[in-house]
Amino acid sequence: MERDARKHWKHLYEEIVATEICCGCSACIVACPHKVLELSDFDPVQTDPHSPFDNCIHGEEGCSLCAMACLRLGPSLQTIESAVFGRRRTDDEPEGAYRFKTLARATDERVLARGQDGGAVTALLKHGFDTNELDGAVVAAPSEDVPWLDEPKLIRSSEELLRTAGSRYTYCATPLGLKQAVAARCKNVALVGVSCESTAVRELAAEGIKRWVRPLRLVIGLMCCETFDYGAFMVAKVERGMNLPLSDITKVNVKGRVIVTMKDGRNVEIPLKEARPYANEWCHHCPDFAAEHADLSCGGLGMEGWTMILVRSERGESFLRRALDAGVLELRPAEEEPQALKVMDRLARKQRQRVRASDPHAATRWPTNELLATALRAETAPDGDG
Ligand SMILES: Cc1cc2nc3c(=O)[nH]c(=O)nc-3n(C[C@H](O)[C@H](O)[C@H](O)COP(=O)(O)OP(=O)(O)OC[C@H]3O[C@@H](n4cnc5c(N)ncnc54)[C@H](O)[C@@H]3O)c2cc1C
Ligand code: SF4
Ligand code: SF4
Ligand code: SF4
Helix, strand or coil, X not given: CCHHHXXXXXXXXXXXXXXXXXXXXXXXXXXXXXXXEEEECCEEEECCCCCCCCCCHHHHCCXXXXXXXXXXXXXXXXXXXXXXXXXXXXXXXXXXXXXXXXXXXXXCHHHHHHCCCXXXXXXXXXXXXXXXXXXXXXEEEECCCCCCCEEEEEECCHHHHHCCCCCCCECCCHHHHHHHHHHCCCCCEEEEEEHHHHHHHHHHXXXXXXXXXXXXXXXXXXXXXXXXXXXXXXXXXXXHHCCCCHHHEEXXXXXXXXXXXXXXXXXXXXXXXXXXXXXXXXXXXXXXXXXXXXXXXXXXXXXXXXXXXXXXXXXXXHHHHHHHHCCCEXXXXXXXXXXXXXXXXXXXXXXXXXXXXXXXXXHHXXXXXXXXXXXXXXXXXXXXXX
16 A cells, blocks of 8 residues: 555544444554554543644654554454464354354363353463463453453463453453563463454454564454443442442343342342443444454353353364363363354344444455345344343
């Protein structure tokens, strides 16, 4: 592309941030070589005193890394899918390309007890640390100060890992933790993130912004229908509106409804239709339920105590097999949970229709006119009951 035709912060701001398509994944911030972008309430903001908020002097001079890094602004899906799977996923693979699927759960009782579903994600990471296959894991970790708010964090040991198990249904920009991993000179890192985050780190690699992804050995994706706004949902609705102190909540789960478990063992249910108005706006533009670009994609899909894993890449498969050989996971055939498979298929198909034809990432996801027309017709109400 000609230098003048290159997109940079000005275009990223106008097309993705100002339109609320931006999911706050922070890949542009990670990529910015002049460190002028920061994340503020899940929006990247320009902090350079010499640039206006909606432009960048370095962009005007030829820098375009933030725009290249963005999974919503012309993502390099062809390159990503060829690199990770050796082929492009087809339109009749709503969950994306994968080798096989399996149910899994941790054999360690402590991990199983703290895990959201089968504790498989934590068991895999723990295995990586225990065998020195990993020297870092970039995950969402509960804040020490603010209950039920997560922050991106580099974890260095199994013990530290346990407190990060479980799901928080608000957004946490885990790719930002790659900066911590590089600063700590980690060589073998796993990253856990929801669907958009697992694509975001692939986009960095596909665009050749390699410094931050060079140590990445494993990308674990979490299936995702939506995340909720922390202030509006967790604080205003759950804590104040329902009188459920956040510090007394031990678990939040989504199984056809939001289930809030309290310290005294009580389960308080919130119907999904009451929770959905608190979903983040950007999720209404998200086509990817099943974390299509991860090595291993994990979801609960309405089940209790088991994690469904889509094993997508060779790397993901060999990591899983080593964990299995070491006895840290037990598996069951995915087909033993037909209802979960139906839920996965339905949610993946519906989510692909969330993208509007006018969205900048539409053409790369829906390459045919017919599917573009479907996307155009589809209303964008979020749905999900995983
Ligand atoms: C925001 C969100 C939405 C989800 N929506 C669905 C859904 O609709 N349907 C479905 O089937 N599954 C969904 N999942 C996945 C599901 O909740 C479990 O994470 C998955 O089944 C793995 O369970 P586990 O017991 O193996 O994981 P665990 O062993 O408990 O490990 C969980 C991992 O998730 C990470 N994590 C927790 N919260 C976040 C967050 N906000 N952002 C990024 N990483 C986080 C933790 O750091 C930890 O590494 C969602 C997860 C999240 C975080
Ligand atoms: S154009 Fe370059 S310097 Fe400016 S915000 Fe983007 S990446 Fe940073
Ligand atoms: S890279 Fe992520 S945070 Fe940056 S503009 Fe794109 S979606 Fe938003
Ligand atoms: S629905 Fe999509 S955009 Fe929203 S948090 Fe989940 S993966 Fe990201």
